[in-house]
Amino acid sequence: MDEVVVFGQLVAVVSVGVVLAIFATKITERIGIPAPAVFLAAAAVASDLFPSLADHVETRSVERIGVVALIVILLDGGMHVGWRRFRAAAVPITVLGVVGTFATAGALAVVAHVAIGLEWTPAFLLGAALAPTDPAVMFSVLGNREVGGRSGTILEGESGANDPVGIALVLGVIAYATEADGTVWGVAEEFAVEMAVGLVVGVAGAAALLWLMRHSSLPSRGLYPLQVLAVAGAIYGIAAVLHGSGFLAVFIAGLLIGDERAPYKAEIESFHTSLASLAEIAVFVVLGLTIDVTQLFDEGWWLEGVVVFLALAFVLRPLVVLPLLLPSRLRRGERLFVAWGGLKGAVPILLAAFAVLGAVDEASRIYGIVFVVVLLSVLVQGSTLELAAARFGVPMRTVEHVGFEEAGGSYRFRVAAGSHAAGRRVRDLPLGESGWIGAIVRDGAPRAPKGADVLEPGDEVVLLAEPERVGALRRLFERA
Numbered sequence: 165m166d167e168v169v170v171f172g173q174l175v176a177v178v179s180v181g182v183v184l185a186i187f188a189t190k191i192t193e194r195i196g197i198p199a200p201a202v203f204l205a206a207a208a209v210a211s212d213l214f215p216s217l218a219d220h221v222e223t224r225s226v227e228r229i230g231v232v233a234l235i236v237i238l239l240d241g242g243m244h245v246g247w248r249r250f251r252a253a254a255v256p257i258t259v260l261g262v263v264g265t266f267a268t269a270g271a272l273a274v275v276a277h278v279a280i281g282l283e284w285t286p287a288f289l290l291g292a293a294l295a296p297t298d299p300a301v302m303f304s305v306l307g308n309r310e311v312g313g314r315s316g317t318i319l320e321g322e323s324g325a326n327d328p329v330g331i332a333l334v335l336g337v338i339a340y341a342t343e344a345d346g347t348v349w350g351v352a353e354e355f356a357v358e359m360a361v362g363l364v365v366g367v368a369g370a371a372a373l374l375w376l377m378r379h380s381s382l383p384s385r386g387l388y389p390l391q392v393l394a395v396a397g398a399i400y401g402i403a404a405v406l407h408g409s410g411f412l413a414v415f416i417a418g419l420l421i422g423d424e425r426a427p428y429k430a431e432i433e434s435f436h437t438s439l440a441s442l443a444e445i446a447v448f449v450v451l452g453l454t455i456d457v458t459q460l461f462d463e464g465w466w467l468e469g470v471v472v473f474l475a476l477a478f479v480l481r482p483l484v485v486l487p488l489l490l491p492s493r494l495r496r497g498e499r500l501f502v503a504w505g506g507l508k509g510a511v512p513i514l515l516a517a518f519a520v521l522g523a524v525d526e527a528s529r530i531y532g533i534v535f536v537v538v539l540l541s542v543l544v545q546g547s548t549l550e551l552a553a554a555r556f557g558v559p560m561r562t563v564e565h566v567g568f569e570e571a572g573g574s575y576r577f578r579v580a581a582g583s584h585a586a587g588r589r590v591r592d593l594p595l596g597e598s599g600w601i602g603a604i605v606r607d608g609a610p611r612a613p614k615g616a617d618v619l620e621p622g623d624e625v626v627l628l629a630e631p632e633r634v635g636a637l638r639r640l641f642e643r644a
Contacts, residue, residue: 198546200301200448200509204539207452223520229450230514233300233443234327235414239396240440241303241324242418243433250321250419253314256492260318260502261325264484269295269333271480272472279475280468280533285341286526292337293516293534294476296330298509299323300444305507305546312559315498318489319505324419327511328412332358334515338522361408366416369399373417377426378600381614385602388428389435427600427628447510454517455535465529469536476537477545481506497556504552508541574602574628577641581621585641591615599629599637 250257272291276282282290302323306316335358336351373395382388399417400410426432460466485503494502516534519527553560579585585593590601590613601613605624619625629637 198301198305198542200304200444201539201542201546203445203448204452204535204542207449208455208457208535211453211455212457223454223517226450226454227514227517227521230447230510230517233447233510234411234514235396235400236393236436236443237300237303237440238324238327238411238415239393239418240433240436241299241320242415242420243422243436244303245317245320245324245419246422247419248423249317253317253321253492256314256318256489256494257321257325259488260322260485262329264322264488265295265326265329265333267484267488268476268480269330271484272476275472275475275480279471282526282529285337286524286530289334289337289341289519289524290472290516290530290533292330292333293512293519293530294472294508294537295333296326296508296511296515297323297506298511298538299327300447300511301507301509301542301546302505303440304444305549309550310561311553313494313498314492315494315501315505315558316560318492318502322502323507324415325412328359328362328409328415329355330511330515331411332409334518338518338524341524342522357407358409359412361406362403362410362412363408363416365399365403365406365408365410366413367420369395369402369413370417370420373399374421374424374426377421377424377429377432379615381612383612385428385431389432392432392436393439425600425628425630427602429628444510447514451510451513451535455532460532460536463529463532465532466536468529469533470540472533473537473540473544477504477506477541495557498558501552501556501558504545504556505549506541507545507549508538510538512538574626575634575637577625577627577638579619579621579623579625580642583621583641583643584639585619585625586621588619589615590617590619593619593640595627595629595637599627599633602626602628 269288269291272294273284273288276287276290277284297319299320302320306320310316311319332355333351336354339354340351373392376391376395377388380391382391396414396417399413403410403413460469482500482503485506486499489499489502512534513531516527516531519530524530550560552558590604593601595601603610603626604613604617604619605611605626606620606622610626613625625641627637
């Protein structure tokens with residue numbers, strides 16, 4: 165009974181915390197402070213006020229929670245961006261994601277060495293941890309905002325593309341710092357392998373996932389989102405086992421299925437958006453619990469974090485981003501908006517946790533500095549992003565996203581005797597790639613369709629289709 169009571173208390177505390185966090189998102193929306201900043205700061209303060217909270221959070225657990233959360237967030241972010249939007253800005257996204265990440269890491273290493281006295285290897289590790297922008301914060305801040313032009317797509321795409329780059333870079337630096345035979349060439353080789361394998365697994369995984377989404381017949385519509393989530397986990401795992409970047413693979417898979425039509429696509433997207441919001445809450449709260457605020461001030465890490473943030477946000481990021489965006493033919497205001505929008509978040513803290521787990525020199529100091537930089541970035545840059553858009557002439561407005569079925573993509577037809585559909589198997593119907601039968605109602609009883617099912621006169625079919633094809637589909641089912 166004691167175990168039941170203890171576990172019940174844990175469930176109650178966690179559930180109440182999630183409810184408060186959800187309500188906090190509404191409050192932060194009104195006051196203009198991004199929700200991740202509140203989660204991070206509140207959890208850090210709570211861990212100091214109630215030390216027992218932090219006692220149950222180990223760095224290894226933080227790493228695993230962060231990895232799972234990033235899988236969910238990157239999949240949802242990839243689906244949100246979609247291949248069409250990504251392709252229109254693929255060159256600047258790729259340049260910023262790869263060249264920009266390396267350049268930022270190198271520049272930050274110089275600042276960390278000169279300004280705060282870190283040795284070169286820990287300095288470069290700090291730079292590599294802080295170089296990537298963060299998808300959790302980026303998708304949270306821009307999730308319900310529509311940004312005119314390509315600048316919003318570049319920011320979202322960069323945040324998904326440079327995370328795998330930053331993670332591979334940090335792991336390579338840790339190997340260089342902790343292994344006796346570590347070399348710079350080894351770091352480069354590991355990076356190349358991770359990117360190549362991640363890309364291949366992501367493309368192959370997207371093809372397999374899309375086939376399953378279109379051809380698998382499940383007994384309940386609630387299983388379709390879970391199927392996508394399970395396959396995304398498999399994509400990450402396969403890429404990781406093959407020494408590739410699982411994060412890149414998941415993001416690529418999300419991109420490639422984002423614009424594709426499939427049964428219950430709206431439910432799938434809605435489920436994953438909600439799950440990504442929960443993952444965002446979980447990862448920032450858990451990361452916040454690992455921080456000892458008192459130690460930040462006692463060791464002077466908060467001041468070092470302020471120095472690094474000011475250098476990164478106001479000097480290094482613009483110096484790296486603005487020249488790299490010159491070939492993209494963006495307006496000057498759009499380039500400045502992208503430069504200011506390089507938000508840091510869960511990924512840099514997770515990368516700093518890798519340093520702690522790897523027992524790298526100055527790992528605790530790096531972790532504390534990264535926390536301060538992330539908190540300042542979300543507070544300062546995140547809360548002023550809308551103001552920056554207005555100042556730089558970048559159109560931005562708040563929108564409500566409407567799903568495919570919600571927009572009127574679900575239709576019901578009755579199969580008429582003598583019609584083209586009567587007596588034919590479901591798999592033989594000329595529905596194309598943009599129409600799917602979601603259910604068949606026969607004798608008043610709905611059933612999930614299978615490819616071998618033969619439609620009979622009097623059957624009612626629930627069809628998911630694009631509005632412009634309704635007329636042709638109606639003739640298929642209702643006319644002899």
